[in-house]
Amino acid sequence: MGHADRRRTGRPPTAAALKKLVLRLAKENPRRCRRRIQGEPAGLGHPIAPSTVWEILHAAGIGPAPRRTGPSRREFLTTQAERIIAADFFHVHTITGRRLHAPAFLEHGILRLHITGITAHPTAQWATQQARNPTADLGARVASLRFVLRDRDSKYTDSFDAVFEAEDMDVLLSAPQAPHRNAHRERVIGTIRREVPGHLLSVNQARVPQVLTEHREHYTTHRPHRSRGQRPPEAQAQPAVLHDRVPRRLLCTRVLGGVINEYR
Template sequence: MDFFIVPTATFRVLFVFIVLAHDRRRIVHFNVTEHLTAQWKAQQIVEAFPFDTAPSYLIRDGYGIYGERVTRRIESLGIDEVVMAPASPWQNAYVERVIGTLRRELFDHVIVLNERHLKRLMSSYLDYYHPWRTHQSLDSDAPDGRPVRAAEPCNVVEFPVVQGLHHVYLTKAA
């Protein structure tokens, strides 16, 4: 899990909280806020892992941004907390890579207007990211996985996604 910031058109700073499942690079939870309070951060842990879906361990930064309340909430869910050394992003490389991907593939191309707009953009991007975006570490598969089909004569149809920022290509019988 990690936080990153996104500036808005009005020069406000929005905080994005993200939780990543390492096995398939799936983003299991995200949320956005302008006011990063201890209560909000602790609540995100509960929302990320509903109904006994908590993982065995959770890797997080060693910065004080999380606070004691988040640590207590993580412990109450029976999760082992793995705290990285400060200023050591390589210790949580998967989530840092996803944040970089979000910046390059989404936030470098749009101007975020407000919190609601950012949530809508993130949701739209994740609707593309999970079933369609390939990862070399997953043998060019997507986080949700896709069936492999035999090559046969067909037409390729293009569908814009993420408000036209990306495209999905599907086959149609010839």
């Protein structure tokens, strides 16, 4: 209730109305102390004592501001999605049973996927080189990224982190044995495991990069994503809706030998 509302009604707000306002301010502004919360009603023409604000918050079980500062991890990842790139390593097997390792970097904001290399013997030096590859691929977009989200795998060393820190990014570590803390990364790796090695065994190491590149192209240029309104990462907007009734031919493109189909 502002000045205009008070002049119109001719009555000050009730205690219940002020209590409701204080609780709303505390909920919508969790980093504000009670002094700042007190200032909002005062600015609306309804001064309230700091002790009254404290009593209202205390009765509602809302602690002092230091206990309420900072967003939760989920809130942080949501609000900072456009500025986060997540890193992880996954593995695939050849038909001979050889285990190959590949790094995956996922831009949270638009879900653009980068798969930068593959090896049977991942070392710390190799991992550091893989960190350099996406920063080169990102080009000017690297300036818009602020955080690198990774787990505590031993392949991540100070040299790996230094590649991103040189681009003014902060490295965020997920908790041990907590894959849900990097859920976007886990989801894309799960997609790769289901759609690539689960249906297509590669004969040798030379074939695996071709398979992963083809899948990455599908993932970034055609695959619809619910979080992006059923748009692929590379799409700026949905195609125009066709309102006419002109019959059109549906074209199907087989990806990875028919493991995945694309329609146009």
